[in-house]
Amino acid sequence: MIYLHGIKKAFGNHEVLKGINLTIEKGKVVTILGPSGSGKTTLLRCINFLEKPDEGIVQVGDVKVEAAKANKKEILSLRKQSAMVFQHYNLFAHKTVLGNVMEGLIVAKKMNKKEARERSEQVLEKVGLLDKLNYFPSQLSGGQQQRVGIARALALNPEVILFDEPTSALDPELVGEVLAVIKDIADEGITMLIVTHEMNFARDVSDQVLFMDGGLIIEKGSPYEIFTKPKEERTRKFLKRISGEPSVSWLQETAH
Numbered sequence: 001m002i003y004l005h006g007i008k009k010a011f012g013n014h015e016v017l018k019g020i021n022l023t024i025e026k027g028k029v030v031t032i033l034g035p036s037g038s039g040k041t042t043l044l045r046c047i048n049f050l051e052k053p054d055e056g057i058v059q060v061g062d063v064k065v066e067a068a069k070a071n072k073k074e075i076l077s078l079r080k081q082s083a084m085v086f087q088h089y090n091l092f093a094h095k096t097v098l099g100n101v102m103e104g105l106i107v108a109k110k111m112n113k114k115e116a117r118e119r120s121e122q123v124l125e126k127v128g129l130l131d132k133l134n135y136f137p138s139q140l141s142g143g144q145q146q147r148v149g150i151a152r153a154l155a156l157n158p159e160v161i162l163f164d165e166p167t168s169a170l171d172p173e174l175v176g177e178v179l180a181v182i183k184d185i186a187d188e189g190i191t192m193l194i195v196t197h198e199m200n201f202a203r204d205v206s207d208q209v210l211f212m213d214g215g216l217i218i219e220k221g222s223p224y225e226i227f228t229k230p231k232e233e234r235t236r237k238f239l240k241r242i243s244g245e246p247s248v249s250w251l252q253e254t255a256h
């Protein structure tokens with residue numbers, strides 16, 4: 001589960017998060033939509049203290065941290081609760097597929113090599129990459145690299161996985177394979193928070209959809225509520241703009 005209360009974050013005098021409150025129950029999948037610059041990435045990074053919030057409370061699983069009083073030990077234990085999947089994969093170029101997934105298990109989870117290898121093979125099978133164990137990232141397609149990124153997160157068996165636009169760096173023909181893997185994991189009941197511009201995917205996978213703008217959650221609801229009868233003008237405008245793009249023609253179809 002994730003619980004956020006009163007999360008604020010400024011860079012200099014630019015207030016990027018203006019008071020975020022959010023509760024996600026264990027096992028739920030929540031997607032975040034919103035225009036560029038609205039604070040989506042910063043919000044994800046505040047959940048694992050890659051950015052330290054200026055104010056507020058972050059709880060993931062049973063680790064609760066108050067930003068104003070956070071010490072190193074608390075931050076470390078909070079970080080262990082989540083894993084992140086990045087837009088640009090962030091793989092080690094000099095490590096193989098297997099090595100990339102094993103690394104976190106050995107360093108963060110203190111597993112021995114044998115255990116780490118078994119666990120890595122297990123999750124790499126899940127993302128369909130068992131035949132690529134000894135490949136280097138540069139020998140893989142973007143979709144395959146991102147599936148390694150997902151396997152790496154999954155291997156840690158975290159309380160939650162945070163996805164920051166996991167398909168937005170991919171060529172269109174590679175988006176589907178990555179979304180399919182994420183959907184697979186979602187069906188297994190792990191808590192997930194996903195920033196995405198893939199509207200069909202958000203509709204299919206989400207228990208709840210959030211719309212962010214200007215550092216606030218402007219609106220939240222079921223996929224049906226958000227996509228077919230959004231209450232807020234800013235949500236409507238955003239969806240209208242996005243739905244002009246060819247891949248989301250269903251928005252018009254389901255509107256009437």
Ligand code: ADP
Binds near residue numbers: 011035036038043
């Ligand atoms: P989104 O992911 O919704 O596009 P971000 O959270 O990346 O939005 O950014 C929100 C705003 O915060 C942007 O104006 C961005 O330039 C600014 N910002 C993000 N990270 C930093 C940083 N480390 N230093 C200064 N400004 C930042």
Ligand code: MG
Binds near residue numbers: 041042164
């Ligand atoms: Mg972003």
